[in-house]
Structure formats: C-alpha cells, structure tokens
Amino acid sequence: MTASRWIPLENNPEVLNSWAYKAGLVSSDSGFSDIYGFDDELLGMVPRPVKAVLLLFPISSAFEERRKEEDQKIIDEGSLNDKGVVLWIKQTISNACGTIGLLHALLNADVSLDPDSPLAKFAKECKDKTPEERAKFLETTPLFASIHAEAASTGQSVVPTDLDTDLHFCCFVEVSVDGTSHLVELDGRRAGPVDRGVCEDLLIDTIKFVKDTYVAKSASIHFSMTSLGPPEF
Template identity: 45%
Template sequence: MATEHGRTEAQGTAIAPTPAARKHFIPLECNPEVMTALLRKLGLSPALQFHDVFSIDDPDLLAFVPRPAHALLLVFPVSPTYEKFRAEEDSSRTDYAGSGAGEQVVWFKQTIGNACGLMGLLHGVANGPARQHVQDGSDLDIFFQKATPLAPRERATLLEETEALKTAHHDAAGLGDTAAPEAEASVDLHYVCFVKSEGDGHLWEMDGRRKGPLDRGVLGEGEDVLSPAALEKGVRAFLRREEEAGGGELRFSLIVLAESLD
C-alpha cells in the first residue's frame, strides 16, 4: 500500500461531479497535516487530528494509530475495474433524498470539481463521534446546522455558496509537500470516506460522486472503522477487486481521523 502524499481527484468524465461543474477547487494534497489544518481552521477541536495508516496487515504499525478511529479516508486510483464496479452498483440505486433527523448519516453530493478531498473531510466530521468535536458556533458548526435539514441538492448549493469552506480549502491547497496544480487540472486519484453511524452501528461508504451513501454492513459494539470487520467490508473489498482483475500496482493510501497526539 502506497503511503506517499499526493493530490487527489478522479480523472476522466465518467464520474465527473456534474455534467458541467459550476466551480472547481485546487486539489488538496492527501496529507494528514494539511487535512487537520483545514478542519481546525473551520472549527474542529484540537482533540482530533488525522494520522497516516502505513499498514492494515502489520499489527505493530497499526498499533501506532490512536483508537477509536472515527473516520477513514481511502485514496485510490480510478481504474477501469473501479469504474465498471461503480457503474454496475449505481445502476440499481435511486438518487438519495434523505435529510434531517431521520438520516443514519449526513451525506453531501459533490458538485464542485476537484473537491473530493473536501467532501471526504466533511463526511468524516459530520458523522459519528467526530461530530461532537466540532466547536459550537464555528464555521463548521454553522454549516452543518444549516445543511442537515436540507435535501442533497440544496445541501450541495449551500456548500458551493459557503465562503468559509471555500477560503479554508484555498488556504489548505497551498500547503503540503507537492506543488499545487491549477483548479481545473485532472489528476489520477480519488478518495472515499468510511464512517460508523451512531444510529444503526453500520459502516457507511461516503462518496459525493455516488448516488448516495453506501451501507456496507453492521459493525459490532466497540468496532471502529479500522477494526478487522470494517476493513474487510471496506478497504479490502477495493483491494480484492483490483487484485482479481489483475490491475497492476495497487496505489492505495489511508489516513484516519482519531485522537490528537499533540
């Protein structure tokens, strides 16, 4: 599993956020320090931060990650195998229309080009125990309070129009170890977020370019997004598809939101 930090967004038109995205952001580098800085600027408590996950097979390396893990961001290449799977799975689904208190998870539809990093971050802190670490009255808290009662399309419009998100994203895009590309650049990686719902205890795959949140099955009490069951239902499913298809190099990276070590 690759661990180097890079800029992330899916390449090609097959999973473009909309037929003609109204806005584009500079792709974020998938870097724990960058992601943490962005969320803290918006109002995430210093009690949480992102961490690299260097291995899901080596118990000694996995032990370096604080637990419980609240959200897991998987970065992966958009291969033909993934495109085929995504199209087949989405073909039998209807567009998600959930909103408000009845939702198991809060999902955001992506309508901004090169914003998959931001979508992953929002999904990671809007759901599960991480939501309790968003500081009252902060930009993030205000955004979530406005967004939660709305239907997905209205949420997307609110996201597009929230200047605090745009400003924080722009500032974070200039950070990291690699040079920032142009806002409309196309790079070859994308990522999704896995969270555990506090409502039903299920593992949910969150990707703003899909038709809605994806229920990947129940997790037991005490199991988090880095537990063996969660990894089997989530990350390892991605790996198996690529391995079975003979997709070549498996350039997968992981970062996790958990307790701060500062």
C-alpha cells in the same frame, strides 16, 4: 459538474488537520493520523478510538463499473440518507472530493466542533436540506473555499498547474442502523451512502473492505488512508 474547480487535497495529516482546525474541529479533541499499512503492527500505531477513515484511491474502469451497478441499486432501493441516520453531500465541485470527504468524516463522527465555526454553521444549515441542496450551499457559501485553498497549499507536493486527477477521496464511518452498528461508505460521486454491512470495529472492518474491494482489484499503488481519532500531540 459545476464550472467551479478547486485544487486537489493531499491525503496526509498535515493537510487534513490544517483544513479541519481552520474549519472548526477542536484540536484538543480529535485529529487525523496516517494509516501506514495493513498489518497488525502498523495498525497498532493508529490512535484509538477511530471515528472515521479517509481513503484516497485511483479511479479505474473496473471501479466505475462497480460504482454504476451499486448506484443503480441505491436509486432502485433507496439508501441510509433516506432514513436520516447519516449526513451525505452530493459532490458538484470538481476536485472538491477532499473537502467532501472531510465534511463527511467530521459531520458524521462523534467529535467536538467550535459552535461558531464554519463546520457548525454548515451542519446547522444543511440539517434539513437534500444532498443536492447541500451541494448547492457548498458551491455558493464562502465557508470552505478559502480553507480548502489554504490547506491544499500546505501539502508536500507543488500545487499542480493541471488540475485533472484520477485520484478520489471517500470516507468510512460507523452508523447505527435500527440499533446495529454498520460500516457506511460516503462518497459524493455516488448516488447515496453505501451500507457495507455490520461493523464490529471501524478501523479493522474498513481495512478489510478496502483490501478486498479496492486494493485487490487494482494494479495501482496510489492508495493512502488516514484515520480520525485522538490527536497526536
């Protein structure tokens, strides 16, 4: 990790939309909304169509073991990043997983961006760069550091003095792979994008995967999810 360290973001729509709209997401087109639970009634409240899902989860020893195994498979066999069908960024800034998750969501989803915005400029600069080069550009560009700090200060919690945290963001998007829709997990701490298989409904398939793979194997209650879709205005 670089010496650079940011304030952790909260996974709530107020914070995420503050970041996204300052960075260039067109507010009349899309926004982030809470996913309050896994049952059908609560999922029915999520604005559709869902274009990306952000998950905030507690890092555990069991998760780290699974991550190492999957990362080694990615290193050995390659990933969707090599096919150029998804834009993935390696995380090198401590506590920047919220911004990395937002970038993964907004740059891989079908959303409208202000063409002169930081998001549009970042996408243009990073299009032909490697994930490591994208990470270095994020470290050195002023495009997002101040936006991240402003968004972090709009949350419901007091800004922590101890910036160490075991909570981490990842993003789920739907990607076309050889003409078939796949559920893809994007996490800057990984060795690359993780293909989670054929996707028929982004929200439902993500919920099932998170329940089976994250929640069911953890004793923690510190999970939260938000969706990117039509704005709730």
